Amino acid sequence: MEVRGPVMCVLLMCYIFGHIITSHNSCFIEARSSSKYGDLEIEKKLRTINKPAVKIIKTIHGEKYGCVDFFKQPAFDHPSMKNHTYHYKMRPISHSEEKRKRETNNTGFGYLWENGVGCPIGTVPIRRITKDDILGLNSLEDIYTPRSSYNTSTVGTSDPYYDQHHFAVGRTPNKGMVFNGATMELCITAPKVKPSQFSSARLHIQMGDDFIQMGITVNPLLYKDDQPRLFVYTKAGGQQCYNHQCDVGMISVREDYPMGLSMLPASVRGAKTSYFSSFGLIKDKANGNWWFEFGTDAEEIGFWPSNLFRQSSGNYVEWGGEVFTASLPGPQMGYGIFPFQQVRYDAYVKRVAILDDNYNFDTKVDYMESFSDDNRGYQVIDFVKSEFQDAGHIIFYGGPGLDH
Numbered sequence: 001m002e003v004r005g006p007v008m009c010v011l012l013m014c015y016i017f018g019h020i021i022t023s024h025n026s027c028f029i030e031a032r033s034s035s036k037y038g039d040l041e042i043e044k045k046l047r048t049i050n051k052p053a054v055k056i057i058k059t060i061h062g063e064k065y066g067c068v069d070f071f072k073q074p075a076f077d078h079p080s081m082k083n084h085t086y087h088y089k090m091r092p093i094s095h096s097e098e099k100r101k102r103e104t105n106n107t108g109f110g111y112l113w114e115n116g117v118g119c120p121i122g123t124v125p126i127r128r129i130t131k132d133d134i135l136g137l138n139s140l141e142d143i144y145t146p147r148s149s150y151n152t153s154t155v156g157t158s159d160p161y162y163d164q165h166h167f168a169v170g171r172t173p174n175k176g177m178v179f180n181g182a183t184m185e186l187c188i189t190a191p192k193v194k195p196s197q198f199s200s201a202r203l204h205i206q207m208g209d210d211f212i213q214m215g216i217t218v219n220p221l222l223y224k225d226d227q228p229r230l231f232v233y234t235k236a237g238g239q240q241c242y243n244h245q246c247d248v249g250m251i252s253v254r255e256d257y258p259m260g261l262s263m264l265p266a267s268v269r270g271a272k273t274s275y276f277s278s279f280g281l282i283k284d285k286a287n288g289n290w291w292f293e294f295g296t297d298a299e300e301i302g303f304w305p306s307n308l309f310r311q312s313s314g315n316y317v318e319w320g321g322e323v324f325t326a327s328l329p330g331p332q333m334g335y336g337i338f339p340f341q342q343v344r345y346d347a348y349v350k351r352v353a354i355l356d357d358n359y360n361f362d363t364k365v366d367y368m369e370s371f372s373d374d375n376r377g378y379q380v381i382d383f384v385k386s387e388f389q390d391a392g393h394i395i396f397y398g399g400p401g402l403d404h
Contacts, residue, residue, distance in 0.1 A: 042134050048074055049245055054123050058114045061262050067119035067255070068126045078247035080307050088122055088253055091300050093286035108299075109256040118256030125258045126244050136221045137242075144198075144221070144324055145240055146213050146233045148206050149371055150174070150316055166402070168333060168372040168380035169204075169320030170352065170395040172365070179205065179314035181282035181355030183293075186215055187348045188275045189398075190228050190266035191332035195220045199323045199331040200231070201347065201397075203279055206318075208311035210236045212304065214279055214292055216263050218331075223260060230261045230277075232292060236308040250292060250302040257294070257301050269335045269345055276350070285359050288312055313357070318371075319349045320380055320397045330377055334398025338379045341396055346381075351392035365393050377402035 051074065053066030070088040075081070110117045119125050137144070149167035172179070184203050191199040202215030213233040222242060223229050234241060236248040243249055243259040250259070267274035280293035288306030293299065306312065321333040334347025343350075353363040370382040378399035 042131055045134055046129070046131065048077065048247075049126070049129055051126065053126075054120060056128070057119060057125065059112055059258060059261070060114055061264075063258075063260070063262075064128050065119075065125035065258050066128050067123040069123055070253075073124060073126065073251055074244050074247055075249050075251045076247075078308070080305070081247075084305070086251065086305075088124070088255070090253060092282070092284040092289070092291050092303075094284050108254065112256065112258065112261065118254075121255055123255055124252035125255070126252075127258065127260045129245070133222075133224070144196075144326075145235075146200065146202075146204075146322060148204055148211060148316065149318055149322070149373065150206065163373070164325040166323050166325065166330070166333075166372075166374055166378055167318075167321065168378040168397040168399060169318040169322075170349070170368045170370050170380065170382045171318035171320075172316055172354070173367060173369050174316070175367075177315065178357035179317050179354050180285070180357065180359055181205075181280065181290075182314075182317045182319075183278070183280040183282075183351070183353045183355075183361075184319050184349045185276050185278050185351045187334075187350075188216060188228055188263050188266050188277060189334050189347045190226070190264075191218055191334060191336055193218050193220065193226065193323075193331035194327060196326040197324055197331040198222070199321070199333055201321050201334070201349070202231075202319075203281060204316075204318045204322075205281055205314040206316040207309050207314050210309045210311065212281055212290060214281060216277070228263045228266055230259065230263055230294075232259065232302075234304065234308075236304070237310065248304075248308055250304060252302040254299075254301055257299075269337070271344065274343065278351075282355060283313065317354055319352050320395055321347070321378060321399075323378070323401070325402065328403040330401030330403060332399070332401055333378050336400050337398055338400075339381050339396035339398050341381055341383060343391065343394075346396040347398045348391075348394055348396050350394040351390075352395065353392070363392055368393070370395075374402065 051068045051072045053068055055067045149169050193199050198219040200217035202213045204213045216228045217231045218228050232250050234248050239246055239248045241249050278296055282291050290304040292301045294301050323331045323333050339346040353361050356362055366384050370380045372378050372380050380397040383394045
């Protein structure tokens with residue numbers, strides 16, 4: 001009974017200063033702070049993202065997107081864009097004439113929309129967001145944002161809460177190398193997560209302090225559901241955001257391809273076939289712009305101008321899983337099981353490749369290293385000489401999460 005007073009004081013202080021809630025029965029730890037945005041700032045951010053739309057259309061899954069004039073995308077609010085010469089028909093200059101003709105004649109992604117077409121030509125679809133979306137994403141402040149595994153150490157403490165980000169990836173080593181792009185084919189899975197957690201499978205290219213990520217994430221705070229959805233994430237010049245949500249976000253060039261697209265159906269563990277999608281992040285040799293390519297035909301979806309980044313090429317590349325824990329038990333990664341080198345039973349990234357400093361594709365990447373910061377929750381197997389037909393260099397990854 002003598003310790004009740006001090007305990008109550010400690011709990012009160014935790015509530016006031018950190019909103020830290022601890023429950024020993026459920027091993028639940030969640031750190032929350034008040035939103036860094038006031039009402040006026042929230043309204044300003046909503047106006048920045050929800051630009052005036054020519055029309056509102058819905059995907060086949062019922063999600064609303066605004067058809068925004070190409071030149072009114074949030075990315076064009078960046079100070080460096082005052083005298084730009086970009087337009088919605090642009091594609092990488094360094095592509096061959098044959099590929100440019102094929103892209104011009106491509107019928108596109110109209111099947112993703114209720115209207116069978118997408119937005120009108122000259123506009124791009126941008127997901128509409130609400131005040132609650134902004135408050136949710138910022139309730140955990142900067143600890144929630146995606147990041148690289150390179151600044152993460154393997155677990156060296158018995159405290160499972162020392163870092164709430166965890167990784168199981170294949171990655172290039174720290175050897176002063178230069179990269180101008182990377183590609184992958186990513187198995188689509190639907191890991192189980194709690195509302196303030198996320199679980200992503202992604203390609204990550206680090207450019208000094210900046211980076212671009214792309215892939216698939218289950219992220220209830222971002223998308224308000226537990227579906228695997230396509231995303232890109234940009235960190236450049238001290239700013240960072242998902243998709244189009246700030247002025248360093250991606251510039252879309254297609255009227256029919258939505259960021260945040262639901263990637264259902266997801267693969268089923270043990271099934272004879274699995275679902276996967278192809279991703280590429282490629283630098284245009286002619287001008288240094290970075291392009292997001294999607295699908296088996298490497299369709300260009302959007303780009304990042306070269307002047308956004310303080311470094312012109314990548315110095316690290318990684319492929320695989322990243323989770324944000326927030327509370328225990330941690331989120332699943334992949335299928336929620338540890339990998340054991342079987343395509344039917346493991347989450348995987350296959351046909352990984354890099355575009356080297358001479359703009360040649362290296363499909364072996366035989367110098368890659370595997371990294372998991374905590375094998376108790378997540379593991380990875382890098383399989384350079386794959387025995388699986390057409391898989392190329394393959395990375396198996398996954399895990400049930402910590403505290404299971």
